[in-house]
Amino acid sequence: xxxxxTLCRLGHFGHAADISAISQPALSMQIKKLEEELxxxxxxxxxxxxxxxRFGHEFLTQCHKILGDVDTIELMARAAQHQEIAALNLGIIxxxxxxxxxxxxxxxxxxxxxxxxxxxxxxxxxxVKDIHDGTLxxxxxxxxxxxxxLEETLMFQEDFVLVRPVHAKNMPIPAPSSFAKLPWLLLxxxxxFRDQALAFCQPDVNERRRHDASSLSTLVQMxxxxxxxxxxxxxxxxxxTRSTTVDIVRFDTDxxxxxxxxxxxxxxxxxxxxxxxxxTLSTAMQR
Amino acid sequence: xxxxxTLCRLGHFGHAADISAISQPALSMQIKKLEEELxxxxxxxxxxxxxxxRFGHEFLTQCHKILGDVDTIELMARAAQHQEIAALNLGIIxxxxxxxxxxxxxxxxxxxxxxxxxxxxxxxxxxVKDIHDGTLxxxxxxxxxxxxxLEETLMFQEDFVLVRPVHAKNMPIPAPSSFAKLPWLLLxxxxxFRDQALAFCQPDVNERRRHDASSLSTLVQMxxxxxxxxxxxxxxxxxxTRSTTVDIVRFDTDxxxxxxxxxxxxxxxxxxxxxxxxxTLSTAMQR
DNA sequence: TATTTTTGATAAGAAATACTTATGATAAAC
DNA sequence: GTTTATCATAAGTATTTCTTATCAAAAATA
Numbered sequence: 001x002x003x004x005x006t007l008c009r010l011g012h013f014g015h016a017a018d019i020s021a022i023s024q025p026a027l028s029m030q031i032k033k034l035e036e037e038l039x040x041x042x043x044x045x046x047x048x049x050x051x052x053x054r055f056g057h058e059f060l061t062q063c064h065k066i067l068g069d070v071d072t073i074e075l076m077a078r079a080a081q082h083q084e085i086a087a088l089n090l091g092i093i094x095x096x097x098x099x100x101x102x103x104x105x106x107x108x109x110x111x112x113x114x115x116x117x118x119x120x121x122x123x124x125x126x127x128v129k130d131i132h133d134g135t136l137x138x139x140x141x142x143x144x145x146x147x148x149x150l151e152e153t154l155m156f157q158e159d160f161v162l163v164r165p166v167h168a169k170n171m172p173i174p175a176p177s178s179f180a181k182l183p184w185l186l187l188x189x190x191x192x193f194r195d196q197a198l199a200f201c202q203p204d205v206n207e208r209r210r211h212d213a214s215s216l217s218t219l220v221q222m223x224x225x226x227x228x229x230x231x232x233x234x235x236x237x238x239x240x241t242r243s244t245t246v247d248i249v250r251f252d253t254d255x256x257x258x259x260x261x262x263x264x265x266x267x268x269x270x271x272x273x274x275x276x277x278x279x280t281l282s283t284a285m286q287r
Numbered sequence: 288x289x290x291x292x293t294l295c296r297l298g299h300f301g302h303a304a305d306i307s308a309i310s311q312p313a314l315s316m317q318i319k320k321l322e323e324e325l326x327x328x329x330x331x332x333x334x335x336x337x338x339x340x341r342f343g344h345e346f347l348t349q350c351h352k353i354l355g356d357v358d359t360i361e362l363m364a365r366a367a368q369h370q371e372i373a374a375l376n377l378g379i380i381x382x383x384x385x386x387x388x389x390x391x392x393x394x395x396x397x398x399x400x401x402x403x404x405x406x407x408x409x410x411x412x413x414x415v416k417d418i419h420d421g422t423l424x425x426x427x428x429x430x431x432x433x434x435x436x437l438e439e440t441l442m443f444q445e446d447f448v449l450v451r452p453v454h455a456k457n458m459p460i461p462a463p464s465s466f467a468k469l470p471w472l473l474l475x476x477x478x479x480f481r482d483q484a485l486a487f488c489q490p491d492v493n494e495r496r497r498h499d500a501s502s503l504s505t506l507v508q509m510x511x512x513x514x515x516x517x518x519x520x521x522x523x524x525x526x527x528t529r530s531t532t533v534d535i536v537r538f539d540t541d542x543x544x545x546x547x548x549x550x551x552x553x554x555x556x557x558x559x560x561x562x563x564x565x566x567t568l569s570t571a572m573q574r
Numbered sequence: 575t576a577t578t579t580t581t582g583a584t585a586a587g588a589a590a591t592a593c594t595t596a597t598g599a600t601a602a603a604c
Numbered sequence: 605g606t607t608t609a610t611c612a613t614a615a616g617t618a619t620t621t622c623t624t625a626t627c628a629a630a631a632a633t634a
Contacts, residue, residue: 012610013610013612014611022593023593025593025611025612025613026594040364040556044421044552047600047611050611051420051421053556066357077326077342080341133338134338268331269340300581316583333630335580
């Protein structure tokens with residue numbers, strides 16, 4: 001098709017062949033073959049020149065369109081090669097999002113101004129699925145996951161704190177041996193934070209027959225209403241106790257914690273970029 | 288690109304290879320080669336499956352566009368093969384057009400109802416040029432031309448008649464020997480009819496220093512105004528004497544005539560169609 | 575945990591395709 | 605009438621694509 005377009009432009013087999021960097025017979029043969037494959041002549045040959053047939057004109061138009069689109073591919077490919085990632089689909093779990101997202105977005109916007117960031121907030125299993133099928137590029141969540149296809153990079157560790165009603169302010173820190181009997185309030189199923197809290201509190205199975213909360217914010221409000229006690233991650237303290245009055249207690253020993261980090265597909269050709277972005281985030285999060 | 292589009296559709300190298308009617312290694316190799324040529328990975332391979340890279344998605348979109356356009360070519364080519372000519376660019380000289388065109392168009396519309404006809408009226412040299420460069424398909428004009436690239440088909444012959452002022456009505460038919468001295472009125476240069484008339488009348492070069500007319504209609508009006516005498520083709524008599532009063536005289540011997548026919552490029556792939564159309568016209572013109 | 579199955583990649587040789595050089599044919603230009 | 609310009613043809617070569625056979629890795633199964 002490129003040969004044909006050149007031939008039409010120059011109206012001369014020899015010159016078109018030169019431009020196409022092939023020999024004149026090669027070009028003649030290709031045009032002839034084209035006509036055979038199409039089952040219709042493209043040009044009407046005369047002694048020293050030729051004119052396009054009606055179909056030849058239609059075909060040429062289509063050629064220009066197609067060759068233009070092919071050239072566009074080349075441009076796109078070159079852009080894709082040189083480009084340091086232009087869009088970032090970022091996932092984040094609900095027990096991190098409200099507290100860390102502002103800082104994350106600010107940091108990214110500062111270090112990667114052109115980056116078009118889209119955020120999806122969902123629970124770990126959904127995020128992992130989306131990472132695998134390419135819907136998400138990276139996700140901020142609690143590690144470890146142990147998925148061998150995913151790169152896991154730890155950003156920081158954070159402690160959990162005990163939240164109890166204000167009237168318990170001067171009571172001693174409960175000992176692990178008493179945990180089972182305490183009125184623990186938990187997040188609903190699916191939140192990794194629920195599992196992390198469960199592993200720490202190990203509440204009596206019979207004891208906890210209350211409604212599970214759908215957010216940390218709700219949990220704290222339930223504590224304030226004296227429905228029980230709970231754990232929240234340290235990063236949530238500031239925001240969640242701003243409009244409530246509860247007692248926050250840090251554990252002395254065996255402090256419960258979680259690891260917060262970033263994941264992405266090891267196989268992604270952008271893995272290197274993701275690592276760099278994560279490094280940026282990690283540094284900013286230390287503060 | 289077709290392989291790639293199929294691969295994306297099925298998400299499976301083996302199946303895509305089957306559909307593409309090639310072996311699985313062949314498909315793997317072609318995809319790999321594509322990626323090499325583009326300089327960017329199209330898919331992110333994992334153990335038993337793959338997902339498209341960002342560029343892979345862009346490329347796929349472009350592939351669909353291009354492959355669609357290529358498929359269109361196939362349709363166009365098939366249409367071009369089976370089609371009995373859909374559009375006809377017809378040329379006709381000014382000394383025929385006013386008298387024959389209505390009949391020509393009626394005949395064509397009757398025998399080839401779907402034919403999209405475009406008419407161009409111009410002098411022989413222009414028509415021949417347009418025939419050569421493909422602007423026109425066929426032309427109705429006076430033969431012969433003697434162009435070996437053109438097919439010439441005679442439709443009919445027609446006589447020229449003498450047009451003189453009414454007051455000459457009872458005068459004898461002028462003898463050829465007296466022609467040189469007669470006040471001949473002629474068409475302007477470029478009209479083949481002028482040359483045909485000239486060849487017959489052979490007027491004295493000094494004698495004819497009047498303005499040449501740009502149409503037969505004007506010639507007849509000039510005769511009526513007693514500016515001289517002229518020749519017109521038989522087919523023009525009816526129309527041109529309808530609103531004028533002049534004397535029409537047929538010659539007894541050595542009657543001047545012209546051959547009217549149709550031409551087209553011998554090399555045109557539609558030559559056969561043109562011949563058929565001409566036959567239709569020819570039959571209709573006999574009447 | 576070991577075995578089988580699934581899936582895509584690799585290797586080597588075969589088939590198909592595109593290209594090159596040399597030559598021919600034809601009509602236009604001189 | 606000779607030369608020139610132009611495209612087509614022919615034969616052989618180079619390149620590309622494909623095939624079969626085999627491999628490697630991970631997932632599914634026993």
